[in-house]
């Protein structure tokens with residue numbers, strides 16, 4: 111079944127009418143490749159991500175999705191190829207500098223203070239983004255604008271009622287909402303989510319999906335999502351790209367990509383269109 115997947119030099123299947131030229135490109139990988147010993151985990155992946163679009167990256171286990179994410183966010187360095195962001199080559203930039211440049215990745219944040227309250231965590235993140243430092247002569251509480259910004263974020267992630275709870279004692283779902291809140295406080299241009307609902311109880315999932323859906327309302331943002339669950343992909347994605355054996359094998363609108371034989375075979379491992 112895997113023979114039908116074209117190699118990287120042969121190009122991938124492209125569905126839909128958009129082309130690389132119809133909008134200013136903000137984030138792009140060019141021939142992005144990483145090798146672990148003899149294994150090519152991401153193989154010449156060239157792809158542009160557009161503002162106002164949530165792109166889901168799907169593919170079977172071991173396809174290279176997380177590795178591709180790690181390359182974009184800077185956790186891994188490419189063996190070859192390049193990453194362009196906001197007109198700048200960021201291929202050799204460290205992960206913290208990429209974060210500062212506007213690439214935000216949820217659920218891998220190191221700026222969560224486990225023993226502080228939800229509100230304190232969000233306020234500190236807002237403060238860090240604003241560049242305001244603690245000043246004994248000018249208490250932070252005087253910065254009404256920052257407090258209002260932190261309150262607005264808490265409301266957006268539906269954590270307003272849990273603002274006084276210590277971060278470590280939150281439920282798994284609420285901790286993830288807090289991590290999204292901290293990412294929002296940094297005001298990134300790119301939001302990256304790696305399996306945002308993994309490990310969540312069934313009642314926590316809709317809140318997080320709703321939260322990601324709301325992020326889409328700001329059309330200046332690029333949102334990337336790695337996700338196994340096709341119902342999550344269907345509900346959120348404007349576009350799907352498919353990785354298989356480290357290669358980009360399909361790219362287009364969700365209905366077209368999911369229905370395509372190449373995805374049915376390469377991703378779902380079946381040749382029927384009914385399975386998901």
Ligand SMILES: Nc1ncnc2c1ncn2[C@@H]1O[C@H](COP(=O)(O)OP(=O)(O)OP(=O)(O)O)[C@@H](O)[C@H]1O
Nearest residue numbers: 146149150151169170171172173174175176177178
């Ligand atoms: N640090 C590493 N060293 C060696 N091999 C690695 C490393 N990281 C990933 N790989 C390999 O690269 C391939 C792609 O892995 P990756 O985790 O990116 O796949 P994935 O599509 O995210 O899979 P899953 O859906 O199971 O999370 C796999 O074969 C994996 O074993």
